[in-house]
Amino acid sequence: xxxxxxxxxxxxxxxxxxxxxxxxxxxxxxxxxxxxxxxxxxxxxxxxxxxxxxxxxxxxxxxxxxxxxxxxxxxxxxxxxxxxxxxxxxxxxxxxxxxxxxxxxxxxxxxxxxxxxxxxxxxxxxxxxxxxxxxxxxxxxxxxxxxxxxxxxxxxxxxxxxxxxxxxxxxxxxxxxxxxxxxxxxxxxxxxxxxxxxxxxxxxxxxxxxxxxxxxxxxxxxxxxxxxxxxxxxxxxxxxxxxxxxxxxxxxxxxxxxxxxxxxxxxxxxxxxxxxxxxxxxxxxxxxxxxxxxxxxxxxxxxxxxxxxxxxxxxxxxxxxxxxxxxxxxxxxxx
Numbered sequence: 001x002x003x004x005x006x007x008x009x010x011x012x013x014x015x016x017x018x019x020x021x022x023x024x025x026x027x028x029x030x031x032x033x034x035x036x037x038x039x040x041x042x043x044x045x046x047x048x049x050x051x052x053x054x055x056x057x058x059x060x061x062x063x064x065x066x067x068x069x070x071x072x073x074x075x076x077x078x079x080x081x082x083x084x085x086x087x088x089x090x091x092x093x094x095x096x097x098x099x100x101x102x103x104x105x106x107x108x109x110x111x112x113x114x115x116x117x118x119x120x121x122x123x124x125x126x127x128x129x130x131x132x133x134x135x136x137x138x139x140x141x142x143x144x145x146x147x148x149x150x151x152x153x154x155x156x157x158x159x160x161x162x163x164x165x166x167x168x169x170x171x172x173x174x175x176x177x178x179x180x181x182x183x184x185x186x187x188x189x190x191x192x193x194x195x196x197x198x199x200x201x202x203x204x205x206x207x208x209x210x211x212x213x214x215x216x217x218x219x220x221x222x223x224x225x226x227x228x229x230x231x232x233x234x235x236x237x238x239x240x241x242x243x244x245x246x247x248x249x250x251x252x253x254x255x256x257x258x259x260x261x262x263x264x265x266x267x268x269x270x271x272x273x274x275x276x277x278x279x280x281x282x283x284x285x286x287x288x289x290x291x292x293x294x295x296x297x298x299x300x301x302x303x304x305x306x307x308x309x310x311x312x313x314x315x316x317x318x319x320x321x322x323x324x325x326x327x328x329x330x331x332x333x334x335x
Contacts, residue, residue: 003029004306007066007092009059009083010074011035011044013164014097018072019048021299028303032066034059036075036170059083063090070306072124073097076172077180081106088113093120093306095299098189100319102180104327107320120311122302123319125193129297132260132267135284136251137198144278145253148233151199152250153191159215159241160186174217182219184210184329187239189322192227193314194249195235196321202235203228208329214242225329258284265289 006022008015011033022028034054035041045053054062063071063086073083073096081101087094088110100123101107114121127133139145157163160173172178179185196202206228210220221242227235247262256272258281268285275281298314305312 001027003027004069004303005029005031005067006070006072007032007034007062007068008044008072008074009034009062009079010072010076010097011040012074015072015074016044016047017295018074018095018299019044019050021293021296022070022072022303023048024296025300025303027307028070031068032062034062060086063087063092068092070095070303076170076178077102077185078178081110084110085113088117088119091117091119093302095122095124095302096319097124098319099180099185099323099326100316101323102185104324107323111316111320114316118309120302120306120309121316122298122305123193123314123316123322124295124298125190125314125318125322126294126298127190127194128197128314129294129301130262130292132262132284132287132289133194133197135280135287136249136258136260139258139278139280139284140198140251142280144255144275144280145251145258146255148199148231148251148253150234150236150252151195152236152238152248152252153195154238154246154248155187155191156238156240156243156247157187157245158243159183159221163245174215176217176219179219181326181330182210182212182217182223183221183239183241184223184225184326185323186241188223188225188237188326188329189319191237191239192225192322192325193318195227195229195237196318197313199229199231199233199235201230202321202325203230205325205328205332206234208332210333223329225325227325263289 032052038055041053041055207226210223215221225237259269
């Protein structure tokens, strides 16, 4: 079977995670890579044995001249929309890093272009592929906790350039023009995507509060977003660039409570002893964290969908709704 021809734009740390995923997939052939600097494009090409590399504005040339089946977009946030639009024009299936856009107008333009093309589009929400979330979803879908009253999601790390070392010297995460926002647009989009996956669609943003405490930036490094879901559940999302890496979810229902610490050795705590009798809860309580490369799982799923010509989740709508939630929160603070 002919392999899918793959290109990538943005050969930094996240881009190289994508390249690793494609290199391990037997249905893919890495054809070309583009990056802001010649140095990083060449390094990535050599490391992953990619025959062609481009830098600067030549990413447009890469999309036009290589007959690509797939492109991963891992550039700074402000370039996601223009690069996506160019890929659509060249009939290339797209996997785009989050946030997929940084403005409502961009979302509308990308959506309109995608509607008239038969392309597969994935938003890079790799957290969906952590198996603990599928277990939690089964419990929610089967109303094991009764009616969900509220859910709290806390997600933090020490911020860009502290929690991880960038390859690039361009600190675009702290430039609002290039990033589009602060910690909310970086981390809260992941939270809203997981909550939509677990609970269904959110109805509206009910509140927002932010602060800048530990980073010398214009945008927020800490914030809280209040969300109301269509099933009447209330959600609280708290994200921070000022705390140690932490990711916890608390679910409060009329028949019991679950508290999940994603990174703990024993991640699940429950309230109401009768929950322990339920087989789905037993399965969750027996969950043992193991290293799972969720980015690779996402890429494998994306590749499978391209081969089958079948659009699945996380799709454009998932990326769009996550961005819209944050943009709505931002607008509340400016009002």
